[in-house]
Amino acid sequence: MPEADRERFSDFLARLSPRDRGDLLRLALRRKVAKCELVFQAGSAGNFVHFLEAGRVKVYHLSSGGKEVLLWFCLPGEIFGLAEVCHGGGRQVYAEACESSSVLSVSQRDFKAYLETHPAVALLVNDVLACRLRNLGNVIQSLVASDVNERVVQLLVRLAATHGHKAPNGEICLDIRLTHQEMANMIGTTRQSVTSALNALRRLGVLDFDDNHHLRIHSERLLSETCVPAQHPGA
Amino acid sequence: MPEADRERFSDFLARLSPRDRGDLLRLALRRKVAKCELVFQAGSAGNFVHFLEAGRVKVYHLSSGGKEVLLWFCLPGEIFGLAEVCHGGGRQVYAEACESSSVLSVSQRDFKAYLETHPAVALLVNDVLACRLRNLGNVIQSLVASDVNERVVQLLVRLAATHGHKAPNGEICLDIRLTHQEMANMIGTTRQSVTSALNALRRLGVLDFDDNHHLRIHSERLLSETCVPAQHPGA
DNA sequence: CGGTTTCTGTCGGCTGGCCGACATGTCCCG
């Protein structure tokens, strides 16, 4: 189920040619970010684009009631803070380090000038934005049309694709450890409901936890819990 | 509340220089699309990008249970079907004409080659994708963190921004007529709940309907029904 | 190592809004 080279795919820096990467890094400032420290926050100016060199960063909305809506996790090599740099306007989301991290930052002005002279990179930025757009479209569909148990399953499918690696025996192990609250924040439900759904899936044999408490998915069983997209009447 | 030049903003073709536009149109095929006809559907190859010349097109997911999740409407001049062209992979959404429409189509291969030689247009594509990404992020937050009445209000704010024009007396008139079902499909609720919420807002004086049944919003009253984004603790 | 904080498992009361239904109003098309 994980797409081949998925990890390499999301690693923006690794997908640049050595020359393009060198030109970009020449524009970048490096910064250490402690666990729980904000890289940027909603309301601030979106005048830098960031690359995660090491660590993990979560990107989330924070609602007026204080509810955190977690959009995605950034892994090393990934670009983030991109939407406001491309489109302009202030930040709408928060980017916060989940662990001690290292971030490279390029100013909006430098980045735009760089894209104008590096067409292959501009296309790659399109690619990243398009991929995230498709993903959010899937999240919206899931939120609207699926009950909580289905949403947990669909999240597992997404996590397997972005953070999973296939073990020799066909199982998929997630490289990332998430709390039930984090998962709940990604699918718009409560921690308790995630706990309950995961335990039901565990009893069904769909998943378990390895010695390090990483989630391990039995992919064939997971697929049997997954809904297939509908064919349009008239198709 | 409507951003100045919002309509011009989303009109991709109008934002191109005459030369860039001419080069692009040289690659395009024109096609008439009847009301309710699909421009493309989920599962098909994403090998064309489309520009709406006239008419209106809705872009939506269709869930396995047959529930339509409406992501956005395309207006004349707008580009759509872009995400799969940039990122690759099959279509995940449907694009269907809401009325008799005219569509210009450019093949993925031609479009990518075009972007490589037209850097300003590649940046504009970034802009469009980023804008849509921000919008979907807001939709997700709304779905997760707001009750139905709040979601209706937030939808009105979004519609005013993208489809509204300011009348001399400060009211905002929507240029687009939406059924309650369409609005429900945009915010993940039922037609009945939208009807109920709209009627409550009408009784509050927030909105009414003009002679053509277009929705008219009293923007100051609408703002008083809108939640403000939270300040992050520690900001 | 031990105290504190965070995470997970479990429970039951409560309610927002979904759902199906029906009546009335509006629009469309032959």
Next chain:
DNA sequence: CGGGACATGTCGGCCAGCCGACAGAAACCG
């Protein structure tokens, strides 16, 4: 123009899952 299709207004029963709570387990940090 008029009949049929579609949209809107209204109602009440029902339930998925939210919420608050508590206990036990696990992780963290000085």
